Amino acid sequence: MGEVQGGAGARGAAGGGAPGVGRIRAPGYPSALAGIHAVLGKHALAVPILHACLSAIMMYWVYRLAWLLAGQRYAYLAAAIQASSLGLKTVVIDEQREPGGQIYRAIETVSRDRPGDLDLLGEDYARGAPLAAKFRLAGCDYRCDITVWQVDPDGRVHGSDGKTTSSQKGRHVLVATGAMERPFPIPGWTLPGVMTVGGAQTLLKSSAVVPQGPTVIAGNGPLPVLVAAQLTAAGVEISAFVETTGMADYWRAIAALPRALRAFEYLGKGMAWRRRVRRAGTAFIGGAEGFEILGENQAEALRCRVGGQEKTFPAQTILLHCGVIPNTQITRQIGCRHDWDEQLRYWRPRVDDWGASSVDAIYVAGDSAGISDARVAEAAGHLAVLDIAHRAGRIALRERDDGARAWRQVIAHHLAVRPLLDRLYPPPAEITSPSGDETIVCRCEEVTVSDIRAAVALGCLGPSQLKSFTRCGMGPCQGRLCATTVGELMATLRGVSVSEIGYARVRPPIKPLTLGELASGARRDGDSSGLAKMQ
Secondary structure: OOOOOOOOOOOOOOOOOOOEEEEEOOOOOOOOOHHHHHHHHHHHHHHHHHHOOOOOOOOOOOOEEOEEEEEEEOOOHHHHHHHHHHHOOOOOOOOOOEEEEEEOOOOOHHHHHHHOOOHHOOOOHOOOOHHHHHHHOOOOOEEOOOOEEEEOOEEEEEEEEOOOOOEEEOOOOEEOOOEOOOOOOOOOOOOOEEEEHHHHHHHHHHHEEOOOOOOEEEEEHHHHHHHHHHHHOOOOOOOEEEEOOHHHHHHHHOOHHHHHHHHHHHHHHHHHHHHHHHHHOEEEOOOEEEEEEEEEOOOEEEEEEEEEEEEEEEEOOOEEOOOOEEEHHHHHOOOOOOEEOOOEEEEEOOOOOOOOOOOOOOOOHHHHHHOOHHHHHHHHHHHHEEEEEEHHOOOOOOHHHHHHHHHHHHHHHHHHHHHHHHHHHOOOOHHOOOOOOOOOOOOOOOOOHHHHHHHHOOOOOHHHHHHHHHOOOOOOOOOOOOOHHHHHHHHHHHHHOHHHOOOOOOOOOOOOOOHHHHHHHOOOOOOOOOOOOOO
16 A cells, blocks of 8 residues: 555545645554643533534535435435335436445445455444445436536436536436535635545545645534544544634533433544544644634645634644535525524525425435434435325325334434534634635635625625626636635625525536537437526
8 A cells, every 4th residue: 555646636625635645554643632621620521422522423415316316415325225115216316426425435446445444434434335235226227427517496407427418307306415514714725735624535435545744634523533533544644633612612512412412322433533533642722713824835834823822733734624514506506495594604495394395396305404414314315205205196194104203213313412513513703704805715716805895895785796796606616615605704794694695696507517518418318408498
């Protein structure tokens, strides 16, 4: 298992990219969180449990399905299996090359070609192998490596294989586009050597590629602790784990601890991850703020304030993460209604208890409907399929409700830990609404905080209008990566709520599409529409 020279990239590995990466090597790392017991006093027993929650659930990225199941995330596996068992003709459209989504990314390849890595990636990841095998046997029409660039309100899904476009009409579409990492706009975040924690995990799963040299992880959330444990087992030197979570967050989380104990297995996992990282020697630093990445042509260090003192952490690679948010580009483009969650600081599509959206043919399940957990996403997929099957006349109302009972119990159990995590990991204001003039907000068009501030001063009222002022949100990602930050920043500058600011209108194509692909107008599966109508 030799080293790889130079850089490496992978779909989903957002950031400047790591100048030095290597193949999986051997373990290494350490850590310590000091002072907590002294502060909590008699509450010291709660400390290890609270620490566990800092890592307890990785942010699971999801799936989509329907009578037409357009999927690129995890839970479509379970949903598609059930849909087929109920006699629904199921088409799965997946952006990846094999089933699994983010949580089980490349599970078939790893199981076949790198079985030794299953222990490194953990038992939760290994669970995907039998699920993927069962999915393969379900008889679904599985179309992989397809990029969905438009979904119509009537259930027609338009996709491209990179050469030609085609479309498929479904009576219902279950959107399961999962979650995406919240933007982390700080000075220097676009330098080479900076990437997201999720991006690093993607490289580890798909290619067994890991950072070389000193690595610093910064931000908050359970995912960084899981990835730190995985990278430690792979031999990565993580010199520091710098968290925004401070004592105020711990105290706030204590009230949610009794409910979280109902799902103690998550807390146990979190404690195990932290122990692995601490034993390797990684230093844990809490209550950090004022983040800045130093370097001219590439990242050289992370600088921040801890307890009022400035600290600098040299690093060759810096991994950032501040939670995940629903990926709502498709539901926005379709025209589904969305609501702003003031506590969690993200937009989510409005759905009922079965995942039905405000658009009759469209269902939404998993993290794309609100951040939860892989098992919750799986259960939500089952609920949506049951309702779709009932509406299609395949099962009676009582059969739908009886079938849903067990899945609702699963959801209640696995959501028990969620309030504690949400209190431990609130997104800091400096991340949601950056203030540094030269901090880049829109990476595609290199629009800075000062550009947006100037536009608001000239009378710009919202994100859609901001496109005309600055081209913010008009690059290849179509605002997917910057829209949440733009809304928060404009709300701060104007002194109004984010819900009043709104969200930029999303138009197709929601993913980059060449004129050649569009002009191909491939006819497929009875589609006679030729060129898809651009809305």
